[in-house]
Amino acid sequence: MTNRLEQALGHRYSDQSLLLTALTHRSHSWPHNERLEFLGDSILNGVIARQLFDCFPDLPEGDLSRLRANLVRQESLHQLALSLSLGEFLRLGDGELKSGGRQRPSILADALEALFGAIWLDAGFDAASAVIVRLYAEKLATIVPGQPIKDAKTRLQEALQGRRLPLPKYSLASTEGEAHAQQFSISCQIDALNIRTQGSGGSRRAAEQMAAERALEDIQHA
Amino acid sequence: MTNRLEQALGHRYSDQSLLLTALTHRSHSWPHNERLEFLGDSILNGVIARQLFDCFPDLPEGDLSRLRANLVRQESLHQLALSLSLGEFLRLGDGELKSGGRQRPSILADALEALFGAIWLDAGFDAASAVIVRLYAEKLATIVPGQPIKDAKTRLQEALQGRRLPLPKYSLASTEGEAHAQQFSISCQIDALNIRTQGSGGSRRAAEQMAAERALEDIQHA
Numbered sequence: 505m506t507n508r509l510e511q512a513l514g515h516r517y518s519d520q521s522l523l524l525t526a527l528t529h530r531s532h533s534w535p536h537n538e539r540l541e542f543l544g545d546s547i548l549n550g551v552i553a554r555q556l557f558d559c560f561p562d563l564p565e566g567d568l569s570r571l572r573a574n575l576v577r578q579e580s581l582h583q584l585a586l587s588l589s590l591g592e593f594l595r596l597g598d599g600e601l602k603s604g605g606r607q608r609p610s611i612l613a614d615a616l617e618a619l620f621g622a623i624w625l626d627a628g629f630d631a632a633s634a635v636i637v638r639l640y641a642e643k644l645a646t647i648v649p650g651q652p653i654k655d656a657k658t659r660l661q662e663a664l665q666g667r668r669l670p671l672p673k674y675s676l677a678s679t680e681g682e683a684h685a686q687q688f689s690i691s692c693q694i695d696a697l698n699i700r701t702q703g704s705g706g707s708r709r710a711a712e713q714m715a716a717e718r719a720l721e722d723i724q725h726a
Numbered sequence: 727m728t729n730r731l732e733q734a735l736g737h738r739y740s741d742q743s744l745l746l747t748a749l750t751h752r753s754h755s756w757p758h759n760e761r762l763e764f765l766g767d768s769i770l771n772g773v774i775a776r777q778l779f780d781c782f783p784d785l786p787e788g789d790l791s792r793l794r795a796n797l798v799r800q801e802s803l804h805q806l807a808l809s810l811s812l813g814e815f816l817r818l819g820d821g822e823l824k825s826g827g828r829q830r831p832s833i834l835a836d837a838l839e840a841l842f843g844a845i846w847l848d849a850g851f852d853a854a855s856a857v858i859v860r861l862y863a864e865k866l867a868t869i870v871p872g873q874p875i876k877d878a879k880t881r882l883q884e885a886l887q888g889r890r891l892p893l894p895k896y897s898l899a900s901t902e903g904e905a906h907a908q909q910f911s912i913s914c915q916i917d918a919l920n921i922r923t924q925g926s927g928g929s930r931r932a933a934e935q936m937a938a939e940r941a942l943e944d945i946q947h948a
Contacts, residue, residue: 538787539779546775553768554846557761565760624776629851680920689922698902700911702923704944718940722926 505593512588513619515635517626524595526618529611531597537618544621547629548576551636555644574654575643578724581613584639590615610724656716660692663723669696672719674712677702692719699723727815734810735841737857739848746817748840751833753819759840766843769851770798773858777866796876797865800946803835806861812837832946878938882914885945891918894941896934899924914941921945 506523510516517523522540530536552575556568563571574580585591591606594615605611623632637644654662660672677689691702692715699722703714728745732738739745744762752758774797778790785793796802807813813828816837827833845854859866876884882894899911913924914937921944925936 539785539790542787542790543775543779546772550768550772553765557765557843563761565764568761568764621779629855633851677922678920687920689920698900698909698911699926700899700924702940704921718924 509588509590509593513623513635514638515623515627515631517622519626522622522626523619526622527593527615528595529597529600529605529615531600531605532595537615540618540621540625541614542621543624544617544619545576546621547624547632548617548620548636551633552576552640554633555637555640559644559647570655571647575640578609578613580643581616582609585612585616588616590619656713656720660716660720660723663720664694669694672716674715676708690715692716694719694723697723731810731812731815735845735857736860737845737849737853739844741848744844744848745841748844749815749837750817751819751822751827751837753822753827754817759837762840762843762847763836764843765846766839766841767798768843769846769854770839770842770858773855774798774862776855777859777862781866781869792877793869797862800831800835802865803838804831807834807838809861810838812841878935878942882938882942882945885942886916891916894938896937898930912937914938916941916945919945 506520506527510523525535526537526540526544528536530538549572552572553568556563556571556575560568560571590612594606594611596605596611600608600611620632620636623635664671673693673695674690675693677691679689680687685706687704687706688708688711689702689704690708690711691700692712693700699719701715701718701722703711703716703718705711705714728742728749732745747757748759748762748766750758752760771794774794775790778785778793782790782793812834816828816833818827818833822830822833842854842858845857886893895915895917896912897915899913901911902909907928909926909928910930910933911924911926912930912933913922914934915922921941923937923940923944925933925938925940927933927936
């Protein structure tokens with residue numbers, strides 16, 4: 505039954521128990537996929553880093569980092585998981601099943617990472633790399649270097665709008681240092697979610713982005 | 727002259743220009759090592775993840791993550807860089823040279839990551855993995871699973887004590903949710919550095935750790 509998934513992934517697991525574990529949520533049974541997810545997350549980061557490095561020889565490190573963050577975040581993994589119909593193959597506990605676990609973005613994204621980690625164990629780094637590169641080919645092909653990537657403030661705004669919540673409030677918490685080397689602290693406040701984060705940086709904009717990034721983390725962990 | 731460094735690393739670069747770039751700080755000239763550092767950071771994370779996964783089959787994902795964070799952070803890389811006498815080989819601009827750049831932990835740690843990335847390009851993943859595993863052998867061997875790893879609060883305390891600064895102040899910013907599923911927000915304040923961060927979590931302890939982690943980041947970026 506998992507044949508279809510292996511076909512979609514483009515990898516046949518020699519050790520089928522690895523595949524089974526990668527599909528097993530912690531609510532179902534042990535061994536579950538959390539350790540494999542840890543491994544898969546790390547190889548995904550490495551493979552995407554290398555792809556971006558090779559494809560965009562002129563981009564500075566900061567842009568590569570932002571592009572990668574964009575490609576490996578939950579939302580992107582969730583889209584790929586949907587394209588593989590991964591939800592059908594998940595092994596979930598009853599509670600998770602009833603509450604719609606098969607559709608939950610975090611569960612799907614984690615399981616996809618676990619599948620990558622399982623390929624690394626099953627057939628080596630290059631095999632896992634090939635699968636990741638194939639899955640990401642379309643996303644990688646549509647990257648236009650220089651095109652602005654959605655920054656944290658934009659993504660936070662979209663995340664709140666998606667929940668029909670008001671926009672976050674940014675305010676200056678403090679400034680420090682002499683005029684030519686000031687450090688700004690900005691706080692980002694989302695009253696509806698009782699979230700308040702703070703970011704710092706050499707400009708208001710940089711500080712706001714850090715605060716927004718942290719607010720996004722808080723929303724994801726909430 | 728870089729022969730000694732290659733010997734210490736255990737890798738002879740076929741493409742010596744990669745080695746040169748890895749040793750070049752942005753204050754010196756272009757191409758500098760920031761793109762290679764991005765690549766090296768990612769392979770370092772992957773290789774250490776795999777080592778921990780293989781060495782500690784019983785550790786849950788959270789412990790693996792904490793162990794890895796401990797191994798790949800600047801302090802650990804700095805120690806390894808010192809063991810390679812990496813500082814002697816760095817190419818720094820005049821300003822950095824005069825202000826002690828050869829000894830700066832962040833410059834040394836970044837250059838070591840760049841050297842890893844350069845090996846990946848020069849000779850493939852397995853070659854880079856072998857170098858990393860060899861360098862980290864001692865650190866990996868001394869890990870006793872189950873032994874508590876220094877948590878963020880402890881590390882923050884040590885960082886402040888090292889600077890002879892007072893301890894941070896933690897205070898409850900807010901609680902949210904019903905009694906059985908409360909979310910705590912804790913703020914961490916370091917007056918001497920004008921740093922104030924916030925963390926959230928399902929327990930006061932978890933929220934404090936997140937706030938401490940962010941304060942550590944702020945200190946590093948400051």
